[in-house]
Amino acid sequence: MAQDTTRQGVHIGLNYQPGTKPGVLVLPIAGAGGDSAHTIIQRDLDFADAMNVITGIDQGIGDAAVNFPLVEKLGAAAVVQASLTPASLHIIVYDVAKKRVLATRDFAIPATPGNADWRMVVHDASDWVQQAITGSRGIAATRIAFIRDGQIYITDTDGADTRPVTQKGGGPLSPQWHPTGRYLTYSFFAPRGTQIAVLDLTTGGARALSATPTGLNSTPAFSPDGNSIVYTHGDEDGTDLYLVPAFSSDPARRITVGHGTDNTQPTFSPDGRRLAFTSGRSGHPEVYIVNIDGTEPDLLTPFQFGDDIYRASPNWSPDGRLVAFESRVNGRFQIETIALRDRTVRQLTSDGINEDPKWAPDSRHLVFTSNRTGVRQLFILDSESGRTRQLTLGGPARLSAWSRSLGSP
């Protein structure tokens, strides 16, 4: 299939008018769980904000043979036809303009419609459909970790299957995903300081890093290759960033030299060679960039002398082009992005207090914490259209992290 050999930066998919979203029609799906799969795929494609999902038309559009003239009149550039058997979800994507099959694929699926693994396969299918049509993989087959009521929770991107993955106690903070989605690293309170742990979601076992027995150890982040963790360590002379192997007991190596200031919240560039982080070295929090070996520290955010703005919580987009962060605007924190190329700043939110942005794997959507509906909850924002939806309900939620794709490439 063409999708499997796509090179980075090469656009494969339907040709459609730039600046407009292609229409997509998902045909009803037969078989046990078919209705549920149909709903999930439609919602995933809608949440991706890359296509215009045509709904409400279930009749007369063809079963075995797609009625191309009719679906074209309905505005569809692509039609998705799926069938479910107990072991497989078979999908065909049609190119309406060319009146032919664009792509087909079989997904192995558990025989228990509706459970978490079954749903994740359907999300994976949605992401593949989006890739076939637009050339960009979707973000439905991912999970979001966050803090609620002193525990780490994870949830699917549609809010389903929300559950705690740590016990009560220890006050875990700042969960971050391993690139495989198997592990989370986070900080927790111990009697003599804050320590870093790695939790294996497959076994449920957690291990404290031996490099961090005392002092403040916080805001860990896995490197893009998954082999290292960069975190903040401080005792009595400010906090600095340190690098430590993620899965061995080797000692940590210091990266930043902050001379007694706060240096925290590291986020990797996608090539793993640089970090963006928050530093108070100018007298108030700003976002800086530094090489992974500690050389060439450089102010990223547009601080000017006399500026008393508070900028923090940087997160580097997976495509490397943008760093999202929180910035105090008229006394309230808002989500902004800064372009690495020309340092253009964009403000993306204005409703309530909005903090801790984290990119989705598509470098387009962000999850963040907002108090706009009262207590703090997680919201997902499309940075291109501004469309925003609430992800979490219930008790206050904060400090989220978005996994890489958990689907099959």
Next chain:
Amino acid sequence: MSRRSRVASLLILAGAVVVACAKSPAPAPAPAPAAAPAVDSTRIRDSLANAKRMADSASAERERQAAAVAAARSSLVAKVFFDYDKADITDQGKAILDAKVPVLSTNPGIRIRVEGNCDRRGSDEYNLALGQRRAAAAKRYLTDHGIDAARIDIISYGAERPVAEGDGEDAYSQNRRDEFAIVAGGDNLKVAAQ
């Protein structure tokens, strides 16, 4: 002290105990009952009043001592407050820390934990680092005033443990604080000589 000289002094001590035991006198025979004293109501009254005076005085002394211990304990755990996004010890903070120094000096067995805290504004994660600097600032002040650094642990709770809920400077200013927990040696607190 070398091992040999330690053993020698133990032997000397042991000898002293044996000698002391050998010299202890045999129990004295019970004394003959004393003649009953003549009843003198005035002397009894005086004696009772005297006993009461002494008891009152002892009790007052105990109360004074208890109050002094309570005062020492409360200076030891008194909170230090900070300005927004700052970890500098204010003049008010210095006075509060100054009062802890004699208590710590007089009670070398005490170990404390300084817990840095922040108000909820700003990044929760950045606040952890700020809280650490606040705890470290109090520790540095105490060590600069002669207290052994090994007796002071520090921890930051960031904005995770507010004492005042809600928004507004009232709540914020109460939450921007160092707390002081006695982690060892807090029983039998001694009071500095006046």
